Amino acid sequence: QQYEQELDVMQRIAHVEVLQHLPEAEKQAIAKLVTPVYVKPHHVICREGDQGDYFYMIAQGEAEVIKGRKVITVLGAGEIFGEMSLLTGEPRSATVIARTPMELYQLNEENFGQVLTRSPHLACALSRTLARRLRLSVDC
Template sequence: MLRRRINNKNKMIQILKNIPFFSTLSDQDLQVIAEKVTMEYYPASYTLFNEGDPGDIMYIIKTGSAEVVRNNAIVATLGAGDFFGEMALVSDEPRNATLKITAEMEVLTLKKEDFRHLLETNANIASMVSYEVVKRVNEND
């Protein structure tokens, strides 16, 4: 795994704008997020985390793909623009699935404490995340 922080905020804002999860946010909101995220790279065939692991990071896929595995069955395939790991940050529950990378992946990561700070201090981001969490809960039922 390779990790780096992109120091050019304008470049990070452009990356965030191209991710559907963030595309509706203002430049001001994106700037707040850009200050908190880190870019990480993972090789194909890497298991990022296992079902039952504690969750302290949210991931947003910039490039690559992964499989979400629950009870040894593939339940979803994720690609560029998708995000995962947010449920463990919201609920404080362990990871509810295993994530296996299928194609070399570049992700933006957001730590739990930064994620919670963003939710507490930014209504636009909190609203967007709430909508996505409700959608995910409904999809998993």
């Protein structure tokens, strides 16, 4: 039964961009560690200034990323968030609020760190995501 659950999680997170091109074994290792989270619209998933605790992958739905009072971007299925504070140890850089019902898969800080040190592919993919985000925020 556990095997079936892992297969299901694998399917749910199959479209997450940072997991594309990851060797199957690395995807399986991640699928074993994530927990599904279902949130309603307007739910505050993380709050700017709080300490970071989880990393999130979006399987379904959309969320607004808000800095101060400004919506800086909208994240959707296949995207990730919560990586910045876990990587730096600094507080959450933005507030993330669901704008539709969402299906998320979360990894706690410890597991996120472990997965990253074991998966060079994931580390590369996250660097790319971060570089893009940084570039976009420099542009505006």
